[in-house]
Amino acid sequence: VQLEAIRRWLPVGALKGGSWGTAYSPGARVLALEGGGRVEFKSYDQDLLAFEAAAVDWIWFDEEPTRKEIWTSCLLRLVDRRGQWMMTLTPVLSLEGKSGIAEELWEGRASAPDYECFQLYTSDNVHLPAEEVSALDTLPEEERQVRLYGAFARLGGRVLSEFDARIHVA
Numbered sequence: 001v002q003l004e005a006i007r008r009w010l011p012v013g014a015l016k017g018g019s020w021g022t023a024y025s026p027g028a029r030v031l032a033l034e035g036g037g038r039v040e041f042k043s044y045d046q047d048l049l050a051f052e053a054a055a056v057d058w059i060w061f062d063e064e065p066t067r068k069e070i071w072t073s074c075l076l077r078l079v080d081r082r083g084q085w086m087m088t089l090t091p092v093l094s095l096e097g098k099s100g101i102a103e104e105l106w107e108g109r110a111s112a113p114d115y116e117c118f119q120l121y122t123s124d125n126v127h128l129p130a131e132e133v134s135a136l137d138t139l140p141e142e143e144r145q146v147r148l149y150g151a152f153a154r155l156g157g158r159v160l161s162e163f164d165a166r167i168h169v170a
Contacts, residue, residue: 002062003041006031044070055080061087064102071101090122091152103152122148 007020015023016032023032031039042050044066051073059078064087065071078085091102109117123133136147145151 002060003031006039048073051077053077055083057081057083059083059085061085061089063087063089064091068101090150091146106152119150121150 003024012018012020014033016034017023024030025032029041029043031041033039040053040056044063048067048069051070054077056077059074061071061074065074075085077083087102087105089102091106105112105115106117109115122128122136125133133148136144139147142151142153146153
């Protein structure tokens with residue numbers, strides 16, 4: 001998804017050699033830019049060692065990392081150059097009770113000096129067909145809140161939806 005978006009937006013003059021054929025290595029998942037810059041594509045299904053490397057300037061997390069070790073490894077790669085990161089996601093992992101990185105970031109956003117959270121609604125995305133967005137209205141309420149408004153939810157029925165660890169765990 002990211003590669004196709006970059007292919008659409010990046011002028012070919014910014015590519016090393018002036019073409020995708022000379023600039024992109026599918027095996028290494030690296031896009032070489034004029035002037036020596038590089039874009040490295042990583043996938044959460046890769047081994048953790050794929051995320052251990054030299055310092056980088058910027059990281060985009062497309063969806064929440066599936067493992068906390070990947071998250072911390074990527075953040076460490078940013079330290080040397082005081083790099084920045086961005087995460088875009090719909091909190092679907094919270095539907096499955098998994099991960100929690102994004103949930104922790106969201107919960108701590110008010111007191112976080114080093115990051116900001118922005119909540120965007122699916123209905124505001126001008127690139128999505130209106131009928132597709134309207135179709136989400138047929139989902140169960142909790143899932144609709146996640147898909148349309150980015151709410152964090154725990155699916156699981158009446159008892160689990162009312163469960164709050166701060167109240168119910170001694």
